[in-house]
Amino acid sequence: MPSAKTQPARGMRDFLPVDVRKREYVIGVIKSVYERYGFEPLETPAVENIETLMGKYGEEGNQLIFKILKRGEHEKTGEADLALRYDLTVPLARVVGQYQNELPKFFKRYQIQPVWRADRPARGRFREFYQCDVDVLGSRSMVVEAELIAAASDALVALGFNDFVIRVNHRQVLIGLGDRAGIRHDHIEPALTTIDKLDKIGVEGVEKELSARIGPTSTTKLVDFFRELASLDQAADIASEEASAMKEKALNAAILGRLVEFVGDHEKGSRGVEDLRSIIELSEGTSAARRIRLDPSLARGLSYYTGAIIEINVSDLTGSLGGGGRYDNLVGMFLGKDVPACGFSLGLERIIVVMSEREMFPPELISSPADVMVTIWNEDSIAESIALATELRREGLRVDLYPEADKMGKQFKYASSRGIPFVLILGDDERAHGELAIKNMKSGEQIRLPFELLKTSPQRNVQHADDQTVKSKRNIEALLKWLRNGSKAGEAGDSIKPGA
Structure with missing residues (x-):
């Protein structure tokens, strides 16, 4: 007491x-x-x-x-x-x-x-x-x-x-x-x-x-x-x-x-x-x-x-x-x-x-302070996790960024304790293959989608930079569509095309 x-x-x-x-x-x-x-x-x-x-x-x-x-x-x-x-x-x-x-x-x-x-x-x-x-x-x-x-x-x-x-x-x-x-x-x-x-x-x-x-x-x-x-x-x-x-x-x-x-x-x-x-x-x-x-x-x-x-x-x-x-x-x-x-x-x-x-309040008001949580895989991935969180926030999503490179189990447990429905993972393997892992915390389902963030490093030419900006924007839009459609895996594959 x-x-x-x-x-x-x-x-x-x-x-x-x-x-x-x-x-x-x-x-x-x-x-x-x-x-x-x-x-x-x-x-x-x-x-x-x-x-x-x-x-x-x-x-x-x-x-x-x-x-x-x-x-x-x-x-x-x-x-x-x-x-x-x-x-x-x-x-x-x-x-x-x-x-x-x-x-x-x-x-x-x-x-x-x-x-x-x-x-x-x-x-x-x-x-x-x-x-x-x-x-x-x-x-x-x-x-x-x-x-x-x-x-x-x-x-x-x-x-x-x-x-x-x-x-x-x-x-x-x-x-x-x-x-x-x-x-x-x-x-x-x-x-x-x-x-x-x-x-x-x-x-x-x-x-x-x-x-x-x-x-x-x-x-x-x-x-x-x-x-x-x-x-x-x-x-x-x-x-x-x-x-x-x-x-x-x-x-x-x-x-x-x-x-x-x-x-x-x-x-x-x-x-x-x-x-x-x-x-x-x-x-x-x-x-x-x-x-x-x-x-x-x-x-x-x-x-x-x-x-x-x-x-x-x-x-x-x-x-x-x-x-x-x-x-x-x-x-x-x-x-x-x-x-x-x-x-x-x-x-x-x-x-x-x-x-x-x-029980008149909208369920989402009580259940979760964020729409999605971005994890940090290790010290090398921090910058990309921050960039991903930043892009999603610009699109109007409520995004929680886990602040430490803890074990994934601890990060998932934290997301569950806050009622956050989706967790995004940029692990070594995902980054190596230009992909993003998404875990549905309610169903436990986890899928990987083709995905590439806009790189902040200098580009070789303006055309390359423009192409990458378009690609990054399409990837973000497809991810947003996937999240807002309630994480239907079949729709996700249709929404995000490799190399789009």
């Missing part, structure tokens, strides 16, 4: 090569999708002034901020003036406040960087983790919400997910529900925190906790509303079991209708309901349309949300694959005036956990 001296800090991780390849693959797919939607990259420092972060994430969030103690005499008091980045949204708001005159009218940015939270580590939950954010600043249009939802949906589909649910709610709907239920304004926030647990503790659990926090009188009407929504969901299951897309559409329509009845003419609540209706309508025709599910219990706990609240879930993960929403007031804390803003964040770590457990 590793000693404490070699283990990373609790909630932190090392990433070995296979892990890094997985992470880079997921990040690459997400970046590609974000850029197709016109988002630009942004990076901000890991360390922020503590006043930049405090008070932006609610009471619970404040407790999870990693504070950096002042040095010297302040260490004893525990005083801190700096903190590690908690998320990517607040730093974005700070950047907009700092560079407002240099940014476009509608600032569309993506940001993929680590954040830190003093949370309790659990499956898929770490103290250091990456977020993959997209945000649009400068517009109040619900087109922004629809675009962000579509971008996140497209990214997950591109990664191979097809069973996720996009839960959508609205901050003003929550306020309207609370007001209409008779909950005092100073009880709204604790009530929302409890309602957000509905999917975890059920209606009965919510009723019990609400009664304890805000009293039974204010609880009854709100709990009855959510109990009714639960029955709508069950009815939709029975009526539309064979058509999930139609089920979600019918269920969303029923929830909208019930929300209209419950909030009535409540100004904020009714406006929130219409925003939800717009988001659903604008999402038609996107990959997200059949995945959107209205969820009036969704709150996500962040106090800076002002409008739509979004979360993506899969059934085999506690917690979400991502979340976000509208935060029109946050930038105003840095700028002195409100700037409309909406964003969404995919959780890289949780995506990787689920993809690994479901």
Whole structure:
């Protein structure tokens, strides 16, 4: 068992090569999708002034901020003036406040960087983790919400997910529900925190906790509303079991209708309901349309949300694959005036956990760091082995060059340990006959092919040099074809002709 001296800090991780390849693959797919939607990259420092972060994430969030103690005499008091980045949204708001005159009218940015939270580590939950954010600043249009939802949906589909649910709610709907239920304004926030647990503790659990926090009188009407929504969901299951897309559409329509009845003419609540209706309508025709599910219990706990609240879930993960929403007031804390803003964040770590457990990664990503390994026969063959590796790399292959003239058995064992599928051998006999040996490490098959590398020694005349260049190029092309065709020996003989 590793000693404490070699283990990373609790909630932190090392990433070995296979892990890094997985992470880079997921990040690459997400970046590609974000850029197709016109988002630009942004990076901000890991360390922020503590006043930049405090008070932006609610009471619970404040407790999870990693504070950096002042040095010297302040260490004893525990005083801190700096903190590690908690998320990517607040730093974005700070950047907009700092560079407002240099940014476009509608600032569309993506940001993929680590954040830190003093949370309790659990499956898929770490103290250091990456977020993959997209945000649009400068517009109040619900087109922004629809675009962000579509971008996140497209990214997950591109990664191979097809069973996720996009839960959508609205901050003003929550306020309207609370007001209409008779909950005092100073009880709204604790009530929302409890309602957000509905999917975890059920209606009965919510009723019990609400009664304890805000009293039974204010609880009854709100709990009855959510109990009714639960029955709508069950009815939709029975009526539309064979058509999930139609089920979600019918269920969303029923929830909208019930929300209209419950909030009535409540100004904020009714406006929130219409925003939800717009988001659903604008999402038609996107990959997200059949995945959107209205969820009036969704709150996500962040106090800076002002409008739509979004979360993506899969059934085999506690917690979400991502979340976000509208935060029109946050930038105003840095700028002195409100700037409309909406964003969404995919959780890289949780995506990787689920993809690994479901075996969703491309096999070649996990199995091998190289397409082929070039051996070194002896000290005299080093230059030719390097030349062969160089030529193949120029053609786009991933090539590992064994660095020492070990016994072939050791070199084969090394290639197998790294999962490299092919090994190329330039032994004395092969070089003497102008050939190259290729070993398929999976089948054990080994064949020899006519092959001659481009020599680096001076040529007798220009014509001879040109002829040799053509010959070498043809040999490399034939070898590449052989490797890329899956090492079929019959095709190899047809591809590479003696003296070609």
